Amino acid sequence: MKAISLSLFLGVLVVTSGQAQTPAPAKDRGTYNLQQQFSSLKFRSSTEIKYNQPHKVVKQASLDAFFKNVQDTLRARQQSIKNAGKETAVALAKTQKELADQKAQVQALQEVNAQKEKQIQQGAHDVASLSVLGMDMDKQVYVWLSLAIIAALGIVAAVFASMYKNSNRVTEEKIKAYDELTEEFKAHKQLAREKEIKLKREQQSEANKVEELKQQLAQFRH
Template identity: 30%
Template structure:
């Protein structure tokens, strides 16, 4: 692609040089010799350029110019070829440098990736906590511990409230038992007193009966 871009410029410059040279020849009144023409007769077939390379187009251009113009074209072609070779050498060197830098970047990227993996592995080991043979991260361990603390706290609150209810119920039952016990004791005392009274009355009646029977 670079050749195709440079070749038209080269041909344009050479064409201008040829036109300038031909104009100079006309002004000087110099008659061009027949032997210097690139073709022998008017009926001769013009050569066709089949080589599209820079060297091929240069050779084709020589067939279209006079002999006295060819040294100028050859010098220009040599300078142009040298410049092109220098540019190609610089491009090759740049590509080599780019390839070397790309390899260095890939190497550094690989080393950075390995270091990141080592750091990640180290952080994972530092962040790891084992409990009952199971591995946990610090975040998971803290979450588990706080969950257990909250769970035990809720259970304790439930037990406390339940115990308070049971305690109130127990106090009520104890009070009720005491009241029933007092009532029973009072009833028992009354029954005992009544039993004694009935026993005395029975004994009195027996005594009266004995007196009547003359005992």
């Protein structure tokens, strides 16, 4: 009865594997996969014909060993799947950590870029403007304001120059008039002195004549 059950089990395995006998490879059976072990099991089992059907007679020890290998393979695959799950979880945690690190790096780069942008804007502001009396002023405005101040100072200077020129001209005219008046006064004074000297001389002459007349009268009286 046990032999019949084993035959039926092997028959099912034969149908599942495509009913093909494969010669056992020459390498160590410990390195066979399940398909190779099953082929080797069929190859090493004897064949009997019952009810006009071929049946395989397999040793129970070989069948138990094959079943144990199947269980070991399933456990190994389950353990491999479990290990793969753990590795996947570790890889996922590592990936999440790397993503967090990359996010922090991106944020740091964004902050650096923002700081650089601020520095560039400050540099552009410093280039385009300057401080005048503690107030920020655009350079173009400063240039136009400076030109306006220079023009105003030029106008004021021109006005003062014109006023100075007029004042200098008036002063020169007054000095010239004073010099002319002084010369006229000197000439008048010289003329008056000459007249005075002339009058004194004439008076002296008249006095001399009077004295002579007095002397002549005195002589006539004697």
